[in-house]
Amino acid sequence: MSSASTSTASGIVVSPESDDESLVAAALNGNSAAFRVLYERYQRRLYAVAFGYVRNRDEALEILQETFIKIHRNLHRFEGNSSLYTWFYRITSNAAKDHLRRNKRRTSYEFEDGRAEGRDETHPVGNGVSGLGRLGTSSGMTQQREIMAAVRASLDELSDNHRAVLTMREFQGLSYEEMAAQMECSMGTIMSRLFHARKNLQKKLRARLAGYIEDFEPPAEDQNEERRPASVRKAEATP
Amino acid sequence: MSEPQNARETQVSALFDSELDEATSAEVERALADDPMLSEDLEDFGHLKRAIVADLEREASEVPGARFEQVWDEIERGIAASTAESVQENRGLRGLFETLLSGWRAPLTVGAAACVVAVVVFRGPSDGDDGGLVATAPDAVETAGPAAEAPPTPGVKEAPPAAGTLVSYERPEVFDGEVEAVEFSGVRGQILQITDQEGTQRGLTIWIDEIEDEEEEEAADGGHRI
Numbered sequence: 015m016s017s018a019s020t021s022t023a024s025g026i027v028v029s030p031e032s033d034d035e036s037l038v039a040a041a042l043n044g045n046s047a048a049f050r051v052l053y054e055r056y057q058r059r060l061y062a063v064a065f066g067y068v069r070n071r072d073e074a075l076e077i078l079q080e081t082f083i084k085i086h087r088n089l090h091r092f093e094g095n096s097s098l099y100t101w102f103y104r105i106t107s108n109a110a111k112d113h114l115r116r117n118k119r120r121t122s123y124e125f126e127d128g129r130a131e132g133r134d135e136t137h138p139v140g141n142g143v144s145g146l147g148r149l150g151t152s153s154g155m156t157q158q159r160e161i162m163a164a165v166r167a168s169l170d171e172l173s174d175n176h177r178a179v180l181t182m183r184e185f186q187g188l189s190y191e192e193m194a195a196q197m198e199c200s201m202g203t204i205m206s207r208l209f210h211a212r213k214n215l216q217k218k219l220r221a222r223l224a225g226y227i228e229d230f231e232p233p234a235e236d237q238n239e240e241r242r243p244a245s246v247r248k249a250e251a252t253p
Numbered sequence: 254m255s256e257p258q259n260a261r262e263t264q265v266s267a268l269f270d271s272e273l274d275e276a277t278s279a280e281v282e283r284a285l286a287d288d289p290m291l292s293e294d295l296e297d298f299g300h301l302k303r304a305i306v307a308d309l310e311r312e313a314s315e316v317p318g319a320r321f322e323q324v325w326d327e328i329e330r331g332i333a334a335s336t337a338e339s340v341q342e343n344r345g346l347r348g349l350f351e352t353l354l355s356g357w358r359a360p361l362t363v364g365a366a367a368c369v370v371a372v373v374v375f376r377g378p379s380d381g382d383d384g385g386l387v388a389t390a391p392d393a394v395e396t397a398g399p400a401a402e403a404p405p406t407p408g409v410k411e412a413p414p415a416a417g418t419l420v421s422y423e424r425p426e427v428f429d430g431e432v433e434a435v436e437f438s439g440v441r442g443q444i445l446q447i448t449d450q451e452g453t454q455r456g457l458t459i460w461i462d463e464i465e466d467e468e469e470e471e472a473a474d475g476g477h478r479i
Contacts, residue, residue, distance in 0.1 A: 057324070066309050075316075075320060083332060205272065208267075215305075
């Protein structure tokens with residue numbers, strides 16, 4: 015991408031090093047180079063937010079595009095009460111949520127309480143099976159790749175709502191109050207939804223990464239064998 | 254998972270996010286000290302957070318720059334379309350104003366016509382002089398637009414520009430009077446009709462009924478000529 019360097023198109027000089035405030039002022043004066051610098055500055059971070067919601071590259075790029083058109087149209091409404099990136103994040107989140115609403119392609123199942131969620135019978139919480147902290151020895155490149163693939167696959171499997179709360183909280187760093195406002199629900203619901211999203215992700219990861227967890231002793235061998243990736247089974251068979 | 258256990262784990266999750274009040278935090282921390290499984294959960298939440306952030310950052314870093322460039326092109330197109338839409342809306346508003354002002358159209362049109370006429374004969378109410386004042390413009394006056402540099406001042410004869418030169422006359426102020434006749438290229442005539450050709454460069458067409466000499470004299474004697 016050709017970087018927008020200096021521009022005097024609107025009489026305001028901007029560069030990739032210009033601060034957000036100057037860029038917004040220049041963009042409002044019709045300086046398209048300034049708006050492009052903003053795009054280049056935030057494109058990947060906002061893309062990551064969008065991807066966190068939809069888990070699909072093309073759709074996330076589409077949301078990014080929609081987001082920046084909205085930003086351009088509403089830039090004059092930015093009052094500076096929050097930081098620019100917070101404002102951008104909010105627009106991206108809204109665009110992503112609208113996108114999901116428009117394209118209800120996934121069956122949105124989720125587990126909001128313990129009974130519905132059920133216990134992970136293969137790795138019951140109370141059976142003493144280690145958590146993800148025991149992945150410490152998995153430092154090889156191949157193992158790292160497999161762990162990342164497992165994380166990705168597990169996140170892909172979550173429901174839209176669970177992914178949304180995890181993205182808002184873990185990546186965007188929103189408070190429960192902000193999340194509740196965005197998701198139009200109570201803070202209690204957010205607290206519960208976030209907990210179940212975490213437990214769900216934890217369960218999926220444990221199933222996928224069982225072979226990497228130190229001192230792991232599967233309680234139900236036959237079931238776990240089915241869940242583990244072939245590469246893990248092979249590694250375990252090798253003395 | 255029992256209900257109390259579920260509630261406690263939910264609190265651990267909220268403690269991890271620093272969203273509990275002081276009293277509840279202290280209570281949950283005591284429970285953590287007594288229950289290694291809860292502590293493990295708390296530790297896991299940290300791992301999950303790191304895994305989520307790492308996954309999203311990695312995905313964002315893997316998208317080729319060319320894809321973002323394509324998105325930028327689409328954004329530019331979107332902005333252009335949005336701007337065009339906005340202009341279209343303004344045009345719609347202009348149309349509304351035009352409708353509302355339609356009652357004023359005739360006098361305004363006459364006023365606008367004054368900027369393209371070559372000859373304006375004016376006799377004001379206090380002007381006792383019978384003789385009209387005549388200014389002449391070249392053939393090219395037909396292409397003259399409303400954005401003028403210098404208005405044709407009544408009473409001042411302007412030097413004709415070179416043939417073929419595009420001449421612009423300033424839009425005159427509407428004044429008390431009526432344009433009845435115009436003269437250009439040595440022909441004088443009465444205005445029959447003014448039509449607005451919207452969407453064309455020409456804009457206004459002034460239909461003239463040529464005045465014969467006798468009629469001209471008659472008009473000069475009897476009525477007001479502007």
